[in-house]
Amino acid sequence: MFYTIYEFLKMSETILIIGACGQIGTELTQKLRSVYGNNSIIASDIREGNEDMMHSGPFEIIDATDRETIIKVIEKYKITQVYLMAAMLSATAEKYPQKAWELNMNSLLIVLDLAKEKLIKQVYWPSSIAAFGPTSPKVNTPQQTVMEPTTVYGISKIAGEHWCNYYHQKFGVDVRSIRYPGIISWKTKPGGGTTDYAVDIYFKAIEEGKYECFLEEDTRLPMMYMEDAVNATIQIMQADEKEVKTRTSYNLAAMSFTPKEIASEIKKHIPNFEISYKSDFRQAIANSWPQVIDDSQARKDWNWQHKFDLESMTNEMLINIKKQQEGVLPSM
Ligand code: SER
Secondary structure (H helix, E strand, C coil), rough: CCHHHHHHHHHHHHHEEEECHHHHHHHHHHHHHHHHHHHEEEEEECCCCCCCHHHCCCCECCCCCCCHHHHHHHHHCCCCCCECCCCCHHHHHCCCCHHHHHHHHHHHHHHHHHHHCCCCCCCCCEEEEEHHHCCCCCCCCCCCCCCCCCHHHHHHHHHHHHHHHHHHHCCCCCCEEEEEEEEECCCCCCCCCCCCCCHHHHHHHHHHEEEEEEECCCCCEEEEEEEHHHHHHHHHHHHHHHHHCCCCCEEECCEEHHHHHHHHHHHHHCCCCEEEEECCCHHHHHHHCCCCEHHHHHHHHHHCCCCHHHHHHHHHHHHHHHHHCCCCCCCC
């Protein structure tokens, strides 16, 4: 009997997503359910998710720092892979440094240990452009370069990357990671990040025709549309083990823009749209990050390709938010 690759994957993997109700987790869960089958994807979070999440497949309440509950769920469903998506993002982490460190680090160390003990076979953990700092090259930031982050979130990401690499080198743990840029989606709102403005701006453009931006007009940051981010995540997890040569985390890029540039793209659709600027503490965070990322290593090693640029993303965002508001699509 012959199986297609997807049929084979569906039979062989049972996946736990920790932090499934967050910005990326929500859409990743739905995509994984469509690829592997609903019952093979166990969503979990500290709180219940939206209707879609709760009714499309199994769901468990898990605190990402609670090792015992994680083990119970892994044993209950015979989990083979864990996607650890729970984290405190950059802006919130500056307000709660200790809590951010505990959540971002302890959850990772628990999951890496479970992989070391062979309870699971494969781990996905996201890093971020925040792992870089003010001394890293700002343009075409290389895969390997000076990394001296100055934010709590960035410190947790660079430390996490090295823990991933350590567990891989020392114990053979198959852990894979991507340094996400700012992620933009109309389905799920981000919470507590510095790149969140690039989501809010679309909603405010449609709802109010104006937006006050918390970053200055020329602040260039790397960004990506959610569909590309979710596809990249599944792609690196499905890649042949030999192809995944970097075990800290891969640079990943699609586009870079400033608030002024995204505003003028929106103006092509909503000519009266107005943007104003009032920067806050998030400006310093953004200033410490790269502007344009060099992701040639990911493109070479596991054939990463992005689909969306600023123009096509803006089209999708505005069309879908309008549909949400007309009640044609479910709102956030
Ligand atoms: N989007 C994240 C943040 O702004 C960066 O990884 O915190």
